[in-house]
Amino acid sequence: MEEQGVSRNFIEQMIDKDLEDGVYQSVCTRFPPEPNGYLHIGHAKSILLNYGIAQKYHGTFHMRFDDTNPTKERVEFVESIKEDILWLGADWGDHLHFASDYFEKMYEAAVSLIKKGKAYVCDLNAEEIREYRGTLTEPGKESPYRNRSVEENLQLFESMRAGEVPDGAKVLRAKIDMASSNMNMRDPVIYRVAHMSHHNTGDQWCIYPMYDFAHPLEDAFEGVTHSLCTLEFEDHRPLYDWVVQEVGFEYPPRQIEFAKLYLTNVVTGKRYIKKLVEDGIVDGWDDPRLVSIAALRRRGYTPESIQMFVNLCGISKAQSSVDYAMLEYCVREDLKLKKTRMMAVLDPIKLVIDNYPEGQTEELELINNLENEELGTRKVTFGRELYIEREDFMEEPPKKYFRLFPGNEVRLMQAYFVKCESFVKDENGRVVEVHCTYDPETKSGSGFTGRKVKGTIHWVSAQDAVQAQVRLYENIIDEEKGVYNEDGSLNLNPDSLTVKQAYVEPALAQAGPGDSFQFVRNGYYCVDAKDSREGAVVFNRIVSLKSSFKLPKN
Ligand code: ATP
Ligand code: MG
16 A cells, blocks of 8 residues: 555455455454453454554454354453453444344345255254265265255254254254365354353344354454454365355455464463463463463553564464563563663662761652653652662672672662672671762762762662562473473473562552553563552562563564
8 A cells, every 4th residue: 555665464465456456445354252261462463463454454443252152152251352452452443243143144144045055954963964074085975964955944944943953953054065175165064053042142042153154244244354364264264255155245255364373382272271270370361470461461561562562473374483582572672761760679688878877868869761861850768778689789799790799889870889898697697788888979960970880789768668569470381391291281380470578669659550660670560450459569570671582683
């Protein structure tokens, strides 16, 4: 379209061609989840792809619940899915649809096939149907019910609908080709009897359409033009095309497949996550160690970071797996200039400035983000007693250790130079206090150029700092040994969650659910929306500052 020099992925190239050839006048896409679980990062790819294409071509994006299977679906999931999609920024406007709203039209479509002699009621049971189907190397056999008259089929199908047929006793099948090299075309079942309540239609129906029949119809009813789905449906495309053609749509939709997004060593399977929740290993589907959209949001990932990630992954037909480090890279990039950089001490040890007058304090004005001055400044109290990280002091430092050790001088971040004079140990030989002197001339921002120091460490004022719980995460999988144990269970990392009591700047104690910050020298953190209480904030580490990921150059 308009933009030049922007490379088009293969789907966009196909759409361009369809528009050029006049196959369609405009573009309509959809995201069609089954409401049977929470959405995960893989679904985000599909959502953003479909929504992005609709945007790019000034078309329409539909949100549609593919709720044709009453056994697995729950209303709870409908709500969580809507929330996740809106959060990702995909706005469906007036186009919130439910496949179950089309049950009557689907029934009519089936009737029209029967009338054309393109569908028949079959009395074979599931096992017989399987036997008759043949194999990849042998053609199938025709069902003895295949040549029922149109009248008989119409009457039988009606009796199926009327509840006169028990579950499994009859099905409606498309009449295509039992010798087709594509197994999906060997007279697939398109309706089954299931005396079961549905979350939307209640007990109105006791026959339900099969996915391969329902899905193309849903797309066609809504005027979807490009039905984007993942590769496992490639072999189903001939059936998709058959359905929309035989039912006779003027502008039938077109199915295009792309590769699923997989993250290396990351668990997305519902079965596994369900078990982790049931075994109490994670605290729900939104546990920040998971990659459901709800979990990523709770952890502090932003919609922009997920968008960037999905863009970097690209769209292709080749199955591949992406490193989690790339997702981390994206959230770091997104938060880098947006977030205030605050001080928090995760493993505190006291620092006493012996020559700072007892009882005195001063307010320092600290810059919130040295790379983005628009974020302004904040006031922080400085005083005689501070907390610093335990690892920022060493009694006997190794080479190239530039932080505190006896006789060494460092900069306290955006404050003064301090020089280590002595330290105190407890009865177990553990250092409990570091004593320093400070040089009032070296105040940050004063223009002091007298001498330089090699190390800068962060701190919080002991008098003002507030305690907060911080949670550090690692992959729930023990990556060294692979995802699964020999018995098929997950190979869990015992250190996937570490909880610490930190001292943080007092302003952080006022932060609200979902607020996020950089804790300098450590990482990005987000206030946990589930477990934080008034006066007791809990922080999730989104990501550390250290990155192993390098953006590939192209
Ligand atoms: P899962 O079993 O992983 O939850 P699903 O395919 O059963 O996934 P659906 O609700 O059927 O979930 O999927 C909705 C849409 O999301 C489909 O169009 C599907 O192709 C797409 N999708 C599912 N998983 C991925 C993935 N890993 N990458 C990209 N798209 C995906
Ligand atoms: Mg599915």
